[in-house]
Amino acid sequence: MDANNSQPKFWSNAQTYMMAGICLLLGAGLGYLVHTPSATVPNASTALVTSAQTAPTGMSGGAPSAQDMKRMAEKQVAPLLAELQQHPNDAELLAKIGRSYLAAQQFQSAQQYYQQAAALKPVPETLNEMSFVDYSLGDVDKAIATLNRAIKMDPKNSKLLFNLGMFEWHGKSDPKAAIAAWQTMLKVNPKDPKRAQVEQMIAQAKQHLNIAPGTKTDKPAM
Numbered sequence: 401m402d403a404n405n406s407q408p409k410f411w412s413n414a415q416t417y418m419m420a421g422i423c424l425l426l427g428a429g430l431g432y433l434v435h436t437p438s439a440t441v442p443n444a445s446t447a448l449v450t451s452a453q454t455a456p457t458g459m460s461g462g463a464p465s466a467q468d469m470k471r472m473a474e475k476q477v478a479p480l481l482a483e484l485q486q487h488p489n490d491a492e493l494l495a496k497i498g499r500s501y502l503a504a505q506q507f508q509s510a511q512q513y514y515q516q517a518a519a520l521k522p523v524p525e526t527l528n529e530m531s532f533v534d535y536s537l538g539d540v541d542k543a544i545a546t547l548n549r550a551i552k553m554d555p556k557n558s559k560l561l562f563n564l565g566m567f568e569w570h571g572k573s574d575p576k577a578a579i580a581a582w583q584t585m586l587k588v589n590p591k592d593p594k595r596a597q598v599e600q601m602i603a604q605a606k607q608h609l610n611i612a613p614g615t616k617t618d619k620p621a622m
Contacts, residue, residue, distance in 0.1 A: 473504035491521030538569035561585035575605035
């Protein structure tokens with residue numbers, strides 16, 4: 401992903417809050433849909449494909465404050481937490497609560513509920529989302545381990561393999577591991593609709609195989 405590209409505006413003209421899906425993009429316009437809500441990844445270039453819902457009444461234009469985000473999360477999860485009192489072992493409900501917290505960038509709270517959901521029912525979708533929370537909290541190794549756990553359950557899942565490559569590249573500065581993940585993705589899904597984009601990512605990563613992390617280079621970044 402081009403590190404020189406400016407970060408996208410996740411909030412525009414005041415009325416964007418929840419997002420239905422997240423895309424990790426290569427450059428401008430190349431991405432792969434990952435079924436997780438919107439959130440900002442620290443120290444990585446990410447862009448989101450959004451499906452906006454209306455923000456709470458009274459929010460002004462521009463990005464919401466941390467307090468706004470927390471209030472939105474609390475409002476969103478209040479009925480879910482009430483339901484959880486009646487169904488404390490509902491893994492899907494726990495994951496839904498985690499998803500709401502993730503959408504509001506309340507990562508610690510999201511992690512708590514995702515972990516409970518995964519302990520009860522460790523399905524690939526939940527693990528995928530949980531890995532994004534781990535990554536957002538700065539625990540790259542845990543994020544990668546969580547994704548690998550999901551891949552063992554669903555080894556042909558393009559989204560999981562795509563994300564694994566992104567985490568290896570951005571989080572670990574390991575182009576070799578990123579290439580391996582993306583090549584596996586294309587091998588098990590040769591007709592994947594994003595094949596051309598992933599092949600371009602692989603080509604760019606290959607140019608960095610012999611470059612030490614942090615070294616200044618004119619080679620195209622991802």
